[in-house]
Amino acid sequence: MDFATLLQILDSTLRLATPLLLACLAGLFSERAGIFDIGLEGKMLMAAMASGAVAFLTGSAWVGLGAGIVASILLSLIHGLASITFRGNQLISGVALNFLASGLTVLIAVNLFGQGGRTPPLSGDARFQAIELPFAEALRDVPVIGTVYHELISGHTALVYIALLAVPLTWWVLFRTRFGLRLRAVGENPESVDTAGVSVVRLRYTAVAITGVLCGIAGAYMATALQAGFGREMTAGRGYIALAALIFAKWRPWYALYACLLFGFLQALALRPDVIEGTVGFKVPVPALDALPYVLTVIVLAGFVGRAIPPRAGGQPYVKER
Amino acid sequence: MTKLPVWADVVLVPLLSLLLALLISALVILAIGEDPVEAMRTMLEGAVGSAYGWGYTLYYATSFIFTGLAVTVAFHAGQFNIGGEGQAQLGGLGVAVVCLSLPWPHWTLALPAAMMGAALFGAAWAAIPAYLQARRGSHIVITTIMFNYIAASLMVYLLVNVFRPPGTMDPATSRFPEGANLPTLHDMPLIGGLFSPQVPANISFLLAILACVLVWLLLWRTRLGYEIRAFGKSEPAAVYAGISPFKIIMLSMLISGALAGMMAINNVMGESERLVLNSAEGAGFIGIAVALMGRNHPVGVFLAALLFGILYQGGAEIGLWTSIPIELRTVVQALVILFTGALDNAMRMLVGWGFRTFARRDAAGSRAGAA
Amino acid sequence: MVGRKVLLHVEKKPASPGRTILEVENLRVVDDRGVERLRGISLHVSAGEILGIAGVAGNGQSELLEVLGGIEKATGTVRLDGQEIDLTGKHSDGRTRRARGIAHVPEDRQHLGLILDFMAWENCAFGYHHDAAYQKNALLMDNGKLVADAEGKIERFDVRPPNPRLPAKNFSGGNQQKIVLAREMERAPKLLLVGQPTRGVDIGAIEFIHKRIIELRDAGAAILLVSVELDEILSLSDRIAVMFDGRIMGERLPAETDARELGLMMAGIAGEKAA
Numbered sequence: 001m002d003f004a005t006l007l008q009i010l011d012s013t014l015r016l017a018t019p020l021l022l023a024c025l026a027g028l029f030s031e032r033a034g035i036f037d038i039g040l041e042g043k044m045l046m047a048a049m050a051s052g053a054v055a056f057l058t059g060s061a062w063v064g065l066g067a068g069i070v071a072s073i074l075l076s077l078i079h080g081l082a083s084i085t086f087r088g089n090q091l092i093s094g095v096a097l098n099f100l101a102s103g104l105t106v107l108i109a110v111n112l113f114g115q116g117g118r119t120p121p122l123s124g125d126a127r128f129q130a131i132e133l134p135f136a137e138a139l140r141d142v143p144v145i146g147t148v149y150h151e152l153i154s155g156h157t158a159l160v161y162i163a164l165l166a167v168p169l170t171w172w173v174l175f176r177t178r179f180g181l182r183l184r185a186v187g188e189n190p191e192s193v194d195t196a197g198v199s200v201v202r203l204r205y206t207a208v209a210i211t212g213v214l215c216g217i218a219g220a221y222m223a224t225a226l227q228a229g230f231g232r233e234m235t236a237g238r239g240y241i242a243l244a245a246l247i248f249a250k251w252r253p254w255y256a257l258y259a260c261l262l263f264g265f266l267q268a269l270a271l272r273p274d275v276i277e278g279t280v281g282f283k284v285p286v287p288a289l290d291a292l293p294y295v296l297t298v299i300v301l302a303g304f305v306g307r308a309i310p311p312r313a314g315g316q317p318y319v320k321e322r
Numbered sequence: 323m324t325k326l327p328v329w330a331d332v333v334l335v336p337l338l339s340l341l342l343a344l345l346i347s348a349l350v351i352l353a354i355g356e357d358p359v360e361a362m363r364t365m366l367e368g369a370v371g372s373a374y375g376w377g378y379t380l381y382y383a384t385s386f387i388f389t390g391l392a393v394t395v396a397f398h399a400g401q402f403n404i405g406g407e408g409q410a411q412l413g414g415l416g417v418a419v420v421c422l423s424l425p426w427p428h429w430t431l432a433l434p435a436a437m438m439g440a441a442l443f444g445a446a447w448a449a450i451p452a453y454l455q456a457r458r459g460s461h462i463v464i465t466t467i468m469f470n471y472i473a474a475s476l477m478v479y480l481l482v483n484v485f486r487p488p489g490t491m492d493p494a495t496s497r498f499p500e501g502a503n504l505p506t507l508h509d510m511p512l513i514g515g516l517f518s519p520q521v522p523a524n525i526s527f528l529l530a531i532l533a534c535v536l537v538w539l540l541l542w543r544t545r546l547g548y549e550i551r552a553f554g555k556s557e558p559a560a561v562y563a564g565i566s567p568f569k570i571i572m573l574s575m576l577i578s579g580a581l582a583g584m585m586a587i588n589n590v591m592g593e594s595e596r597l598v599l600n601s602a603e604g605a606g607f608i609g610i611a612v613a614l615m616g617r618n619h620p621v622g623v624f625l626a627a628l629l630f631g632i633l634y635q636g637g638a639e640i641g642l643w644t645s646i647p648i649e650l651r652t653v654v655q656a657l658v659i660l661f662t663g664a665l666d667n668a669m670r671m672l673v674g675w676g677f678r679t680f681a682r683r684d685a686a687g688s689r690a691g692a693a
Numbered sequence: 694m695v696g697r698k699v700l701l702h703v704e705k706k707p708a709s710p711g712r713t714i715l716e717v718e719n720l721r722v723v724d725d726r727g728v729e730r731l732r733g734i735s736l737h738v739s740a741g742e743i744l745g746i747a748g749v750a751g752n753g754q755s756e757l758l759e760v761l762g763g764i765e766k767a768t769g770t771v772r773l774d775g776q777e778i779d780l781t782g783k784h785s786d787g788r789t790r791r792a793r794g795i796a797h798v799p800e801d802r803q804h805l806g807l808i809l810d811f812m813a814w815e816n817c818a819f820g821y822h823h824d825a826a827y828q829k830n831a832l833l834m835d836n837g838k839l840v841a842d843a844e845g846k847i848e849r850f851d852v853r854p855p856n857p858r859l860p861a862k863n864f865s866g867g868n869q870q871k872i873v874l875a876r877e878m879e880r881a882p883k884l885l886l887v888g889q890p891t892r893g894v895d896i897g898a899i900e901f902i903h904k905r906i907i908e909l910r911d912a913g914a915a916i917l918l919v920s921v922e923l924d925e926i927l928s929l930s931d932r933i934a935v936m937f938d939g940r941i942m943g944e945r946l947p948a949e950t951d952a953r954e955l956g957l958m959m960a961g962i963a964g965e966k967a968a
Contacts, residue, residue: 038463038464038467078660081665081668082660082664082665082668083664086664086665086667086668086671087667088663088664088665088666088667088668089663089664089666090664091402091463092402092610092614092659092660092663092664093660093663093664093665095404095610095659095663096656096657096659096660096663096664097656097660098656099607099652099653099655099656099659100652100653100656100657100660102649102652102656103649103650103651103652103653103655103656104350104649104653106647106649106652107350107354107646107647107649107650107653108354110647110649111354111355111647117647117649237467237471240464240467240468240471243464244464244468247461247464285479285483287475287476287478287479287482288475288479290475290478291471291472291475291476294468294469294471294472294475295468295472297464297468298450298451298454298460298465298468298469298472301454301458301460301461301464301465301468302454302458302460303458303459303460539833542836543833543834543836544832544833544834545822545823545828545834548815548822548834549822551808551811552808552811552819555808555809555810555811556804556808556809558804558805559804559805559806559807559808559819561764561786561787562762562764562787562797562799562805562806562820563787563788563819563820563822564763564786564787564788564789564790564791564820565787565788566786
């Protein structure tokens with residue numbers, strides 16, 4: 001593998017890690033507040049469809065992004081209703097919402113565009129365009145550093161940078177603000193938060209809404225940046241991979257970034273069987289590469305890379321003592 | 323919250339959930355500019371309005387009974403097995419391996435062997451997530467989902483590179499030998515006259531009913547079932563009673579995987595008579611809705627599977643005769659899962675509220691009568 | 694509460710201890726966090742004798758019961774009737790302990806002793822469900838026999854309401870406890886482990902339960918009693934061991950000690966008294 005190929009693969013690593021990262025941080029907020037959410041997948045899918053459709057209809061990727069976020073938040077609120085207000089089973093709610101998204105997205109897309117559940121291809125302003133960072137062009141001939149800056153760091157869509165910035169922001173919110181402290185407390189020991197006179201329900205709803213926003217961006221990125229339009233089941237299990245990354249990262253923002261980059265790297269590799277063949281010396285079947293992220297996720301879950309302990313009150317509805 | 327009588331919890335809550343799911347679906351149909359009444363009529367006529375329709379409805383129901391029972395058994399042990407889809411696909415592989423390995427002279431010989439194959443492969447696919455849950459505490463919900471994706475990749479590889487007969491482009495196995503073809507319900511004595519020729523519903527339907535009985539016996543009449551239910555209710559108490567968590571997680575998941583795998587008898591051996599890509603067609607997931615709606619009881623699973631059979635066959639008819647996309651089925655399925663599994667407390671409150679209202683009206687009525 | 698006065702006068706004959714049933718040597722338990730919960734416990738209980746373990750909750754009594762009942766793993770030596778018991782959990786758990794004649798009334802009946810969603814008849818066999826008497830054949834259990842068995846237990850232990858088909862969660866605390874006691878005591882165990890037998894139980898039931906424990910002792914069972922109620926320990930025990938911080942601080946005879954001395958020992962202040 002030469003330097004140029006490596007750069008190419010790292011470049012697509014970053015592109016592919018972005019939706020994982022956004023979804024992973026989304027899950028982080030929810031689970032830190034004690035609400036399990038295996039419906040990240042469905043929220044992303046819903047947001048992808050909504051943003052793809054609206055971006056096509058309005059011609060603006062940013063309006064599409066807004067629509068994606070709204071769609072995703074709607075699903076979040078249903079999840080909140082089921083798991084916070086009605087103290088239902090959070091896992092089942094997540095599963096149901098994934099199916100709901102899977103069915104509704106196709107239903108709506110077929111109804112709107114009649115193209116077998118796809119949205120029409122996006123172009124121009126309906127799609128997020130690559131951003132040239134300052135001096136990228138001037139520095140491109142500086143060996144190594146300049147090339148890396150030009151090829152790898154510059155030239156992504158705005159959403160990639162938003163996702164990357166979301167990592168320190170998440171860290172700051174969770175560990176440096178009073179809101180973050182309460183959010184973490186509500187996932188570990190809701191009784192103490194309640195005793196302190198802070199509403200558990202409101203905190204959890206806020207967390208779930210943040211999850212909706214981040215999943216919305218993730219889905220919009222899928223349809224309006226990574227690809228040019230929505231296609232049925234286009235998230236292809238990324239919501240679950242993000243969950244695995246979250247567990248891998250032990251519910252910490254910076255580790256979430258590393259985990260998502262790793263999973264993104266694996267997905268990038270799976271797109272380049274020729275490179276793998278060149279590196280390992282034999283032909284690896286494509287399905288094996290497709291399965292690789294899932295297999296790795298299982299290995300991660302099996303705890304062979306360190307034991308992960310979830311927030312203590314995770315998955316349990318909070319019942320106020322009377 | 324009012325405490326509901328058992329019958330209300332078992333019958334009214336699922337029915338109300340279904341009603342709400344249908345109501346919301348009707349709104350969705352309205353929203354996309356179609357006629358929900360017409361859609362309902364098309365669905366019912368297509369599913370139960372003819373011998374032909376019943377043939378398909380029962381065919382789908384058979385698959386759903388198996389996957390619904392699979393979710394039920396795991397659920398009683400406190401394990402949420404979302405891997406039915408992958409386990410059913412692997413079950414199909416087991417059936418294909420058995421059916422293709424010998425020139426079977428008669429289906430009566432092929433069927434037991436294929437059932438073994440289906441159960442074994444399905445169980446094997448559930449075994450790894452089960453082991454990881456039992457020994458390493460890996461969340462079985464996520465591992466079984468991952469195994470669905472891994473199964474899909476595995477099947478692509480096997481069907482394209484291993485089982486595809488030379489000279490064909492279709493990623494599928496060759497046809498099973500004649501002797502491995504199962505009799506359809508039309509071929510059966512006594513009831514055959516009720517069904518048109520070429521119905522996909524086959525003898526597996528009877529096996530599915532048998533499976534309901536056996537699962538009921540297992541859960542409520544055997545020591546293993548007793549231990550499974552005890553463990554599912556309280557792990558610490560089960561350990562106190564000397565019940566091994568490892569044993570229960572493994573056995574319940576193996577049985578669950580075997581049941582999901584057995585579904586392949588119906589669709590792979592009974593219908594397509596060869597193994598194709600994505601053979602389970604989502605039936606593994608519908609098992610979740612069926613188990614929740616059936617209140618994790620074999621009788622309930624049977625009825626819910628029948629209902630989903632109607633929904634599925636009727637949904638196909640809607641897709642065929644109206645411009646409503648077939649994905650409407652997935653929406654209804656999702657809503658049923660949501661209402662019966664996650665919003666069940668809300669449903670109970672609703673039913674309880676209804677009870678109280680009626681009770682008050684009754685009381686008022688009798689008072690008025692007395693005066 | 695007036696009821697506690699009643700407790701002090703449990704009618705009982707002096708114990709006539711027989712052969713040693715339970716021998717514990719140097720028992721150690723380390724929990725998940727690496728904290729040592731039991732720091733080398735040694736004790737023995739004879740047939741027809743009640744050894745009471747006094748202590749403030751959280752000083753290792755629960756762990757002691759759970760190790761002996763087969764729930765937790767430990768190191769050290771435990772012999773029952775002269776035969777060693779495996780403490781690693783590989784060849785021994787709650788089921789094999791029961792087969793050896795160890796019955797266990799756990800401290801927390803709702804968390805451990807009962808499946809609250811199971812009906813009373815199902816709970817009456819909990820832990821003993823492998824018993825040959827409960828089976829119809831090699832495959833199936835005999836639910837009819839289980840119900841009949843539960844009806845007998847409910848009558849003899851005066852469980853109210855006397856309905857074996859009621860879920861355990863619908864019984865009051867005292868009646869739940871009676872279900873557990875009936876199940877564990879009617880097996881004529883060699884050793885009865887009993888934790889907090891009367892916690893959250895009404896006065897009438899307390900007397901009833903104490904009488905049954907004495908009866909079982911007089912029938913020749915060895916009884917290890919753990920309770921945080923000093924009165925209960927003082928009135929039921931034939932010998933008293935005090936636990937503090939995973940150790941046994943000392944042993945006393947009930948006639949030769951009082952709540953004050955025991956209280957000091959429970960606080961970790963060793964009473965230097967010639968035994």
